[in-house]
Amino acid sequence: MCARDSGRAIGTEVVEDYRTTLRRLALREDRYIESLLADDGVNATASTITPRSHALVRVGALIAMNATPPSYMSAVAAADEAGVTREELVGTLIAVLPVVGVARVVSAAPNLGLALGYDVAEALETLEQAKRTS
Secondary structure (H helix, E strand, C coil): CCCCCCCEEECCEEECCHHHHHHHHHCCCHHHHHHHHHCHHHHHHHHCCCHHHHHHHHHHHHHHCCCCHHHHHHHHHHHHHCCCCHHHHHHHHHHHHHHHCHHHHHHHHHHHHHHCCCCHHHHHHHHHHHHHHC
16 A cells, blocks of 8 residues: 555555665565565666666676676666666776776676677777787
């Protein structure tokens, strides 16, 4: 049921305020967590951040967890849908660098590039070949 005075309706769930949300997550309230995991729309609404921010946070999380290239495809698609630019997506690599470290960002750059339709490895190879022939 919706308790309009105490929070926002999220599907059949209600998020009262940040304290309630933190308690529900800390207690691993399965029904609440399952509702957040079951539907991207519910998750985005429950996060209370803009679709652009939501998309960028997800890309940042993929970088932090050293995700595989296919994982970036849906995140980039959601970012495109939210109006995030290619430069902002790449900027996420820079933003997380001090937190996740150089190795994660170096590993993530080609993966993000592939999701953006840019093959970093191929571009580097082409540059190397051009150097050898000049």
